[in-house]
Amino acid sequence: MGNLQMYMQWTATKSVKNWDKVRKKMKSSKRQKQQKTMRSWISQRGFDGTIKREIIRNIDQRFEEDEDVYVENLIPDLPPDLQNNVKRYLCLDLLKNLKFVKDNVKQEQLLLKICDSLKPKFYKEHCYIVQEGDPIDAVFFITEGTVWTCTSSSNGGEDSQHAERLEKNFFGEELLEWVMKSSSADMYNLSKLPVHSKTLKTHTKVEAFALMASDLKQIWHSKLSRLGPGGLQYQAASRVQRIWHRHRDHPKPDDAVVESKEPSILQRV
Numbered sequence: 001m002g003n004l005q006m007y008m009q010w011t012a013t014k015s016v017k018n019w020d021k022v023r024k025k026m027k028s029s030k031r032q033k034q035q036k037t038m039r040s041w042i043s044q045r046g047f048d049g050t051i052k053r054e055i056i057r058n059i060d061q062r063f064e065e066d067e068d069v070y071v072e073n074l075i076p077d078l079p080p081d082l083q084n085n086v087k088r089y090l091c092l093d094l095l096k097n098l099k100f101v102k103d104n105v106k107q108e109q110l111l112l113k114i115c116d117s118l119k120p121k122f123y124k125e126h127c128y129i130v131q132e133g134d135p136i137d138a139v140f141f142i143t144e145g146t147v148w149t150c151t152s153s154s155n156g157g158e159d160s161q162h163a164e165r166l167e168k169n170f171f172g173e174e175l176l177e178w179v180m181k182s183s184s185a186d187m188y189n190l191s192k193l194p195v196h197s198k199t200l201k202t203h204t205k206v207e208a209f210a211l212m213a214s215d216l217k218q219i220w221h222s223k224l225s226r227l228g229p230g231g232l233q234y235q236a237a238s239r240v241q242r243i244w245h246r247h248r249d250h251p252k253p254d255d256a257v258v259e260s261k262e263p264s265i266l267q268r269v
Helices: 002-045 049-064 071-077 080-096 099-104 108-116 174-181 213-227 229-249 255-268
Strands: 119-123 128-130 138-144 147-155 158-166 199-202 206-212
Touching: 002 049, 002 071, 049 071, 049 080, 071 080, 071 119, 080 099, 080 108, 080 138, 080 206, 099 174, 108 213, 138 174, 174 213, 206 213
Parallel strands: none
Antiparallel strands: 119 206, 128 199, 138 206, 147 158, 147 199
C-alpha cells in the first residue's frame, strides 16, 4: 500500500509538471504570435521613431504584466498623449481632406481636438459596417483594408446596384454638413440624424476610425459657445458662404432675377 501511494503521488506530480510545461509552452507560443503581429502592425503603419519606440515600450510593459495585447485593444489602452499621437499620425491627413474641414476648421487646435476624438474600429472581412437607410451617426476613416460602397437605384421599374471601392478614404461626410446646418435645438437630438444613401461593406479585414456624431456635435457646440453670440453669426456667415458658392458654381439663366433675390437669402439666414 505504501508503494502504491508513493507511485500515485509521483504520477500526480509528474502530470502537474507536464501540464505546467505544456501550459508554459502554449503561453510562450501565444506571446510570440502576439509579438509578431504587433511588430508587423507597427511596421506596416510606418510610425516615426518616437511614436514607434513609445508603442513598443508600452507593449513590452504589458507583456511583462502578463497581459494579452492585440491590435484591437492596443490603441484604446495606450496613454492618452500617445493615443492621440497615433490617431494624428494615421488620420490627420484624411481628416484634412474633408470639404467640411477645409471650409470651416481654420484653427489647428480645433482640428486636432476633432482628430483626438476618433474611435478605433476593426471589422472582419465581408461584413456590413452600415447599410442603406441606417442613421448617419459617424464618419468613418478607412486607414487599412478595402471596403465597398453599394448604391441601389431603380430605373424604369428595374432595380440595379452600383459598387465603388474605397481604400484609405472616408465615408459619411454628410454628417458634418448636417451638424453645420443643425439648429441649437437639434444639436443633441439624435433622433433627427440623416440616413445613409449607400451601404458600406468590408472586402478585407478593415481598420478604421470613427468620428461619432455625439463627439462632433459636442466639439462644435463648445466652439460656438466659446465664441459667444458671435458664434451664431459665424455659423450664419458660413451658411451664406455655402449658398453663394452654390450660386456661383451653378448660376441661373436670368442673372437679374438671382441678384434681386440675394437680399432675401441673407434675411432667411
